[in-house]
Amino acid sequence: MKNKIVLVAFVLIILNTLLFSQVERPKLVVGIVVDQMRFNDLYRYYHLYGEDGFRRLAEQGTNFTYAHYNYELTSTGPGHASIYTGTTPFFHGIIGNDFYDKRNKRMINCVQDDLQTSIGTENSNGKKSPVNLLASTITDELKLFTNKKSKVISVSIKDRGAILPGGHLADAAYWYDSKTGYFISSSYYMNKLPDWVNEFNSKKYPDFYLSGDWNLLLDKSFYEINNPDESLYEKDLFNEGKTSFPHSFKNIHPNERYNLFQFTPFANQLVLELAKEAIENEKLGQNDYPDFLAVSFSVTDLLAHELGNYSYELMDVYLRVDRQIAELLKFLDQKIGKGNYLLFLTSDHAAIETPAYLKENKMPVGGIxxxxxxxxxxxxxxxxxxxxxxxxxxxxxxxxxxxxxxxxxxxxxxxxxxxxxxxxxxxxxExxxxxxxxxxxxxxxxxxxxxxxxxxxxxxxxxxxxxxxLPNYLNNFLEKGTTHGSAYSYDTHVPLLFYGWNIPAKEVSKPVFIVDIASTIANLLKMNEPNSCIGIPLFGDEKS
The missing domain is CATH 3.30.1360.150 (Gyrase A; domain 2)
Incomplete structure (x- = not known):
């Protein structure tokens, strides 16, 4: 009798899997956010990008050239939340990177959760969770749709860049600890780091990269589209007494090394390597249920805040991100199979030009x-x-x-x-x-x-x-670097690229909005959109 029950249960599992797999779906969905990437950044350096990175996505996928955010206070927390919930802060509640908690009368971080404990570090950088996110995400809906048989993993330098995309039901979210140089997590997700993450941390990649220099990827002449390398609009990030290449990390105070590592292109490489390890060790895309990998590259934002949009350093980071995306696509082709994964790339917000630069060039600009x-x-x-x-x-x-x-x-x-x-x-x-x-x-x-x-x-x-x-007016005027936060086009216009499974190769210039991403993924996977989604699917009209 017992054997018959086991046999029936086994048959039901097989039948359920077969029924689910009758609807064609990708094996893996990959969401890529390049923090603070402006639409300009896709085309300003397009001629210098390789064939296998940004250009592969733009030319072999669908390139929405007029994608915008639709709300005031454009920043990292609200941006990541809006991408994955398909709605705005009005519904998802992430109204800023930090915001005033009226109940407890204090400012809090958007992913702060004092009830959690840090995993992978002894400091408080892991006391985080999606508790402040009021709406469901596309990753939540995928977990619910498959009764948690799909895996959801998210990786970022920033905590909010990992936590918010993963939603409430993520299997794991990993972010960089600027005090230790390790990737960490929260007790919200796990009791201890997986062995493969501990092994990754044990290699101490930040120490390796900081032992060398940062040199330009290409000849200096290619970078002359920007402001001079030695520029008044840039901060001396690495305590070198200059702002120009090459950059040495030898003068960084020991207590600041892991923090300033985040401002180098090698931090993005670290995220890429961990994402590849997650695919390998978590066996993403290896079963009958679609998995989801969320990756956020944060260096573009962190660096631009200090050096501005027209720095040699930021351009060099974008050239390297292009190669990092190419490396990820090649890895996905090998592990998941070309055509078996669905990928989108966008940004959480854009950014204004350095205000002092605008002022020097007689543009109306100021700070209240x-x-x-x-x-x-x-x-x-x-x-x-x-x-x-x-x-x-x-x-x-x-x-x-x-x-x-x-x-x-x-x-x-x-x-x-x-x-x-x-x-x-x-x-x-103002x-x-x-x-x-x-x-x-x-x-x-x-x-x-x-x-x-x-x-x-x-x-x-x-x-x-x-x-x-007013346009070009900030809370406080900036002499160096850049910022964001408005609903003007310089802060809202970002790239939006879809690539891979069932995605046609075309360019679309009609206005679309970031809140359309989640509904598009849901429609392609034939599942519910997030519970507060106000976006519309961007594909499918051609079938009607």
């Missing part, structure tokens, strides 16, 4: 001065309402009112919002648009850019007054 605005507003509310306690927090171009104090003081919240709005409008020419909670709660978020402030605002987490600035 966060402290200037805050100090001025505090003086105003003290004069108008007889107390600074009216305002609880300033962050992410939002003003959080102390609603409890306002009610106890017998003031009308709507009137307070209106007066503060009018003061901002009359006092700061402010473009101001919206109050009263207005924001009237409308739903949308797929388009019709209201980018609303799309980036979350009813439960955001402030009572939200505003944006």
């Amino acid at each position: 001065g966060t402290n200037r605005l805050k100090d001025s507003l505090m003086i105003y509310v003290k004069r108008e309402f007889n107390s600074e306690a009216i305002i609880e927090n300033f962050s992410n171009r939002q003003i959080f009112l102390n609603r409890e104090f306002i009610l106890k003081a017998g003031l009308d919240i709507s009137e307070v919002q209106k007066k503060i709005k009018n003061y901002l409008r009359d006092t700061f020419f 402010v473009q648009l101001i919206l109050t909670r009263e207005t924001l709660e009237t409308y739903p978020a949308s797929r388009t850019t019709i209201n980018s402030i609303l799309n980036g605002w979350n009813p439960s987490r955001s402030g009572d007054i939200a505003y944006n600035l």
Whole structure:
């Protein structure tokens, strides 16, 4: 009798697998995010890219040339969350890399979770999880669709670049610990690192790379499209007394070595190598259920913040990312099989040119001065309402009112919002648009850019007054490097490439949005889209 039960169970498992496999699906889905990659960066160096990296994706896959983010406060956390949830901060709740926690009255990181413990390190860099993510991801939906038979692994230098793509149900998320040089994780996912990750860490790749120099990949003449190598717009990252190539790491303070390693192209190589190890050791793409690998290359963002978009260093990193993508594609061809994997590549946001560079070239540009605005507003509310306690927090171009104090003081919240709005409008020419909670709660978020402030605002987490600035105006003016965060095209226009399984070779110039990625993957895999998805599938019309 026992043997019959075992036999029946075995047959049911086989039948279930056969029924599932009757619908054609890729063996592996790969999501690649190149942090802060602007659409310009795909074509600015296109003639120098090889045939097997970016150009293979763009020419043999589908290249959406007009892909944009559709919300205010474009940054890494919201960007990764929006890619994988198919929605905006209005629904997924990741309103910034850091944001004000109204309940506990403190600023928190978007992946902070004090209930977790670090895995792979003794410091607190592993006390992270997707607990703050309010919506499901495409990776969550894949796990639910296959009853957790699909594997989901995510890898990044940044914690948020690994955690948010993996969603709530990831088998593992790994990120770089800037204090130890190791890849680590969180007790949210596991009790200890797998042996293969420990073995990878034991090789101490950061030490190896930091023992050498960073030299240009190509002849210096190829880089002259940029600002001079020795530039006033760049910081002396590696304490060399200069900003030009070649770069030596010998002068870095010992306590800063692993941190500054993140600003070298070799950190992206480290992510690539770990991703390949994950494919090999986790046997991704080796069963009847599609697996998902999420990879985020962070160096492009970290370096550009310090050196700007037109530095020799950033161009060199992009040339190397091109080769790293080619290496990954070759590995996927060998391990999964060409045509057996579905891949997309995009970015979590773009970036403005260095403001000082724009100013020198007579472009309208400036900074409102966060402290200037805050100090001025505090003086105003003290004069108008007889107390600074009216305002609880300033962050992410939002003003959080102390609603409890306002009610106890017998003031009308709507009137307070209106007066503060009018003061901002009359006092700061740099402010473009101001919206109050009263207005924001009237409308739903949308797929388009019709209201980018609303799309980036979350009813439960955001402030009572939200505003944006004029084009090219920042919270604080920058003399060096670059930043992002607006809903203007220099921050929202990013590459979007689909390649591989069932993807045609074509270029599409119609407007599409980053929230369309998750719905597209779901539609291709014939499964549910994430629960708050507002995007639309980008393929399939040709079949109707």
